Amino acid sequence: MFKLLEPNKIFQITSKAPKYVLFLFVVVMSVGLVEALILSPEDYKQSDAVRIMYVHVPAAWISLGIFSSITILSFSGFIFKNKNFFLISKSLAPSGFVFNIIALVTGSIWGKPTWGTWWAWDARITSMLILALFYALYLISWRIYENEEKVFKISTFITILGIINVPIIKYSVDWWNTLHQPASINILSKSSIHSSMLYPLLIMTAAFALFSLLIFLMKYNTELIKIKNKGLDRL
């Protein structure tokens, strides 16, 4: 069914890809940083503190996106008994976790001058912390279980538990009173963020996505090399 996914063929591509991705990342990240830190205007209300958003929001998006991808891959891996899906999930997780932590930390740094507090136990922030815990659980599960069958099942179960939290994070600001503001960017209706601030945000998101891709490729190549060293031809 997945003929294209033979490890040797994948490795031919993924072993060469990182240098191109790295180059692209450096370019996009440079443009993004210049846009976000220098060219974009300051906010009418929070002035330069708005620049934290260009790191905070992309980091949060990417961490949510990666957790969703991990869940879908683990689901499919579990249902179709496909080992490759699990290896992709495993390789994606670390950068998702790191971006989750970055979102929490930058949010905290932004919260102090704007809200007047480092931390608030409101629904958005708490649910984001819970996502970080699920990421940690997921990563730990790969460390502590030697048995492959076992780790596939347990990591899938962790993603199933964790994925329920993802829509909660997204809609927490609409369902409950939170200190965190509601979403500024709406796909269906008009966004409440000015276009001069939206474009740097999108460029930074692309840069972070490329960074995740880079880390993913490096992790994934390691997994493929491990399989090669074991002398197995197929996943």
Added chain:
Amino acid sequence: MYGRKVKLRFLFVSTILLILILTVFLVLKSLEENVVYFQSPSEIKSLTELTNNKIRVGGMVKKNSISMNSDEVNFIITDFKNEINVTYSGAVPNLFEEGKGVVAEGVLKDRNFFSATKILAKHDENYMPPEVKAALEGN
């Protein structure tokens, strides 16, 4: 198209997910009071009994309601239906302004008076450069 085992596994995972979603939904529904970060003045008005516990009230700072003297800040939190008077002594955050969102933490004196121990400014979802804001206000 797919084997029986594949279908079974799919059913198994989907059932687990459904049960978990239902559980989480029910838990959150019953914990709603604790999940919200603050209550609106209207919700305070409709409280059946007042507690001495710390609570949070949130809403907009009413226009022309802030009065500051040497050691106290007085203002009114409104949700445009009901309002509540707040007294507070201490430093307010930079974004604390009339017509903007605020969350006050403290204790209720009665349904109309709230004594805050902490003031948090709530930022809204609008992001724009100062020129655009000025242009908007000019219209």
